[in-house]
Structure formats: structure tokens, C-alpha cells
Amino acid sequence: MGGDARRTALWGIGLVLVCLVALNAAATFLLRGVRIDLTSDAMYSLSPGVRTLIGRLEEPVRLELYWSQDAGEAAPSLRAHAQRVREFLEALTAEGEGLLSLEFIDPVPFSEAEDAARAAGLSQLQVDGVGTALTLGLVARGPTDKVQALAYLSPDQDPFLEYEVASAIATVGRGRKPSVGLLSTLPFAPQYDPMNPAGGGVPQTIQRMEQLFDVQRVDPEGTAIPAGLDALMIVQPRNIPDGMLRAIDGWVLSGKPTLVLFDPWCETDPKARSEGLGGNKPGTIANLGPLPAAWGFTMPMDMVVGDRKAATRIQARTMGGKTVQLDYLPWLSLTREAMSPTDPITGSLSGVNLMSAGEIQPAPGATTKLEPLILSSPDSQLIQSLKLGFFGETDRLVKDFKPDGRRKALAARIRGPIRSPFGAGEGTANLLVIGDADLMDDTTWIQADANGGRRAISDNGPLVFNALETLVGDRALADLRSRGQSRRPFTRVEAMRKDAETRYVAREQELQKQVKDAEFKVAQLQREGAGNAGGLLSPEQQGALDQLSREVMQARSDLRGVQLELRRDVEDTGRVLMVLNVVIWPLVVASLATGWSMARAAGSRRRVETGRPTA
DSSP: OHHHHHHHHHHHHHHHHHHHHHHHHHHHHHSTTOOOOOSTTOTTSOOHHHHHHHHTOOSOEEEEEEEOTTGGGGOHHHHHHHHHHHHHHHHHHHHTTTSEEEEEEOOOTTSHHHHHHHHTTOOOEEOSTTSOEEOEEEEEEOTTSOEEEESOOOGGGGGGHHHHHHHHHHHHHSSSOOEEEEEESSOOSOOOOTTOTTOOOOOHHHHHHHHHSEEEEOOTTSSOOOTTOSEEEEESOOSOOHHHHHHHHHHHHTTOOEEEEOOSSBTTOTHHHHTTOOSSSOOBOOOOTTHHHHHTEEOOTTEEEEETTTEEEEEEEOTTSOEEEEEEEEEEEEEGGGBOSSSTTTTTOSEEEEESOOOOEEOTTOOSEEEEEEEOOSSEEEEEGGGGTTTOOHHHHHHTOOOOSOOOEEEEEEEEEEEOTTSOOEEEEEEEEESOSGGGSGGGTEEEOTTSOEEEOSSHHHHHHHHHHHHTTOHHHHTOOOOOOSOOOOHHHHHHHHHHHHHHHHHHHHHHHHHHHHHHHHHHHHHHTTTSGGGOOOHHHHHHHHHHHHHHHHHHHHHHHHHHHHHHHHHHHHHHHHHIIIIIHHHHHHHHHHHHHHHHHHHHHHHHHTTOOOO
16 A cells, blocks of 8 residues: 555656646747736836837837847856846837837857948947957837947846837837927037046937937027927026027917926036136036026025935045045935826836935915925935035035925926016916936936946936926836836945934044144143243143043044944844844744644544545
8 A cells, every 4th residue: 555655646746747847838838928027116017108109109110139149158147138138029029019020130250140230330248358249239120211229238227128128119110209409508519628538428318318309409598499399408597698588488488398407506517617616516506587486486596405315425535634435415316215106207217316406496476386206305404505615524514414304396397377577478387397407417327337338327317308208298208117226225224324424423523623622722721831941741731631632532432332333233133134034934934834734744644534535
């Protein structure tokens, strides 16, 4: 009986294995492209905007994925990313219902495919020291010979893969690009900087805008806005003459869509230094005359928003001359929590970086409605712009920080009835205002990677593209999103670090003040006792020095205590997490499994005792 039971069990195990293999083979063919996305950010699901965009195609678009199969064997991580790209494109074309086609091309050396890849502008990546190069790029071809190439699909750009591909499809798939007027006092043109010969190029945001839209430059010194525009974008307006202010007023009164980047302290404006605004972090101040008040909003132009929760970590020099890492309160690294989840402009974004942004406030007696799109945290306050310039001290900003508990609008929609300040009548505003112009600069959202390329670290570009796409009526691209951030910070540990840092900086400055005060007293005593024989210190002077030494030693001990407390709290939190992950949860799973096994065994014994067959 025992031998029969063992044979039956072996046959059962074999049958299960055969079924699993058969099921896996069937799933490979029958469920191709079917996936279940369990990630918190739905990183592997198509956005609604993609389906809308594809469903709106009237002519077919062909996608050509160039991937060097053999050379990719030397780069396992890149090979895995290429497979991820391929799966995404397969899912994308499956939604196309014949309007999207996909072709995989291996540009082997000295082949026509390699020549085609080079002609399309695709990049070659060196993967070893003997000249082996590979290509991983995409070419989208539209019905009217329009071509859009993504030179290199970098793994660092994976969160933006969907947006990049969909934008390429939109570029070649629609008959006419929307026309956007760009009125800016920032020099969005190649500029030579002798201090930075490698920099000074056209920002990536402007380059992508020119791919997605028909961008027409509007002369800030002119008197008219070109006819036929679908939207107007105004960036850091300054010293705008009366004639252009009236033209802008007429445009907005007519209800035409307008995007305004209005910055109280634009640090990336090269005119800041040339106009003598000097200091550590100089900036220029936007000005549109009477128009903002007429449109229903105001902004304290001598203040910027500081946010301890969103502050960006930088290398800074303290009052004592030391170089340390500190949170720079006016530079904001905002996460999804800061953005409206229901608006198509911000609902798809993962993060935005702003530099010394202003607060957008409703003007007294405003007839328009202000709808915030991006908000600071309650752990924020307004900081005087002068503290960022010549008198700026990073550690003092931390020490003097006093949050007011109020969330502040950093970007907002403004809609409703308005009246012209120039007596030109009434109209209806359709505005989007962002209290920062620095977000257009590459330094705020683009970083160099280890391979000499560049990668996006926030959604500054998509924020601008979404805003314009929404304003011109194309919601599809605005519904796209970056595919989430792989970085998952320990928010509790980060909050502990910020709290300890605030106490540390405050205590350090108190120490420095104590030292200066004590040194002043010693110098005063030395002047009084200058006539002492032999130049020896008097008992009073020696006592002051001893007291100074004790104060310094005590203060330094306190500083070490703060840091020790921080490390202890972080280590305690780490130990709790380790115990939970390594001990508690495995024990819970093991206990459940043991309980299930014991219950099953008990049921089997009862069936044997009652004479019933076992399962």
C-alpha cells in the first residue's frame, strides 16, 4: 500500500510539472502582451493619453526599433532594458489596431541597416575597449515623410519612455503642429559663456517645444502679437513697453490661452550679473505692469517660497567657513504630493524642481478664480529675496526658518471675467501662471550620466509640454505621465535628519556667537591691562579665557550629542525595519504555513479514522 501511494504521488508530481510546462507554453502564445501591473505608480501600464493619441491617428505610423543584438550580449543591463522597450512597443502597437506598425532592425556592422541607423541620427554606444558599439534607438515615420528619431533609449530615461515615444508619434502623426508664440526676456538661443564654454546651448525644454509645436518668437519690444497663434507663452517678462503690454492685454481679454512663467527671483537669467544684481545667487524680477492685478493675481516680488520638506540638498559654506551639506530652502524638489492629481497638467507628473519660486496669491477684489496646481507643504514660509543674494547665508536660512503652516500656490490656473487696465473693455481670462522661470533651464532637471549622456531627474519639461498641450486643446499628450520614480526615500528618516540639522545649525551659530563675544571680552581686557608687566594675562583675563574654553568645549559636546542622537534614531529605525523584514514577517509566513499544514494533516487523519478516502 505504501509503494502504491509513493508511485501515485510521483505520477501526480510529474503530471503537475507537465501541466505547468504546457500552461507556460500556451501562455507564451495565447497571452502575449498580457501583463498585470502591481507597481504603486503603474509604471508598466499604458496611460489613458496613449490610447487617446493612438485612437486619433488617421494615417499609419511605422516604428522602427534599432537594437544591436550581438553587441548587447556584452551589456546585460542594457539588454534587459532593450527587452523592456520591445515589450512596451509591442503593447503600444497592439493598441494601434493596424495604424501603428513595429519593425525590429539589427544594425549589424557594415550592413544597410547600420547605414540607415546612422542616416536617421541614432547614436552608437561603446560597450568595451576594443571598439564594439551598439545601437538602441527608435525611428517614427509618418504618412507624409515626417521622421522623428530618438537617438538613444537610455535606461536612465525609462521613466519617460512612454512620453518620448508618444511625443514622437504625435509629431509625425498629426497634420499640423499647434502654433505657440514665445515671448521671453530670457535668451533662449545659443549663448557663449567664457566661464562655461561647454554650456550656453538652447535649453532642452525649448528644443522639445520646437519639435512638438510651431514655435514663433515674439519680440518683447514689439507692439503686436502675430496672428494665427494657438497659444502664447510669456517667460520672465521684464521692462515690457506699453505697446506690447496692450497687445498682451488684448490677447488675454479675447480668452485665448496663455502660459505665464512669472518669477520673483530668476537665478538662471544671465542678465542678473550684467545688470549689477551680484551676490551669491543673483536673480531678476518679473514685471508685467498692471496686468497681473487685472487678471486677479498678485505675487510678493521681494519674497520667495522656502519649504523645509521639499528643500534640495546642496554643498554650502557656513558662517564659520566650513563646507557642509545643507538643505537649501528656496530650491524645491517637489514630489507628487505637491501637485493636483485631478488636473491633466499635473496629474501625470512625478516630480518638479523649482528654484526660488514665488507665491501666487488672489488679488484683492479679484473677479477670476484661482485654482492651485502645485502647492508647497505646510512646512514652508516666505523668505526675503535679498537673503538669497549678496547677504545670502544658507545655514542662516535654516536657523531662521519659521514655517507658517500655510500651503502656497506655486502654479495655478486663473479663469473668469476680467477688465482691461487700459480701458479696452472686458473679457474672459484663460491663464496658467507658474511662479518660476528657472524650471526652463537644463540645470534644474537634466543631469549628466556616467556614459557622458544626459538624463532627466524631474518632470520640468513635461510640465511645460502638458501645459501647452492642454492650452491648445490636445489633452492626449497632457494625459501622459512619467512612469514613476524608482527612488523611494525613507521619509521618516529624512524628517529626522532635517529636524536634527535645524538644531545643529542653530546650535553651531550660537557657538560662533559665543566665541566672538568671548573673544571681544578678552580683547577688551587685554587693552585694559596692556600695561601689565611682562605682558602676562591678569587673573581676570585668564578667567575669561578659561570660561571661553569651557563654553567652546560644552557647545562642541552638545553638537556631537545632536549628531549622535540623529545617528542613534536612524540606526534604531533601521534595526526595526531589519527585524520586521528578516525575522517578524518570515515568522508570520512560516506560522501561517505551519498552521495550514497542521490543519490539513489533522483533516487527513480524521478522514482516515472515519474510513473516508484521503485527498
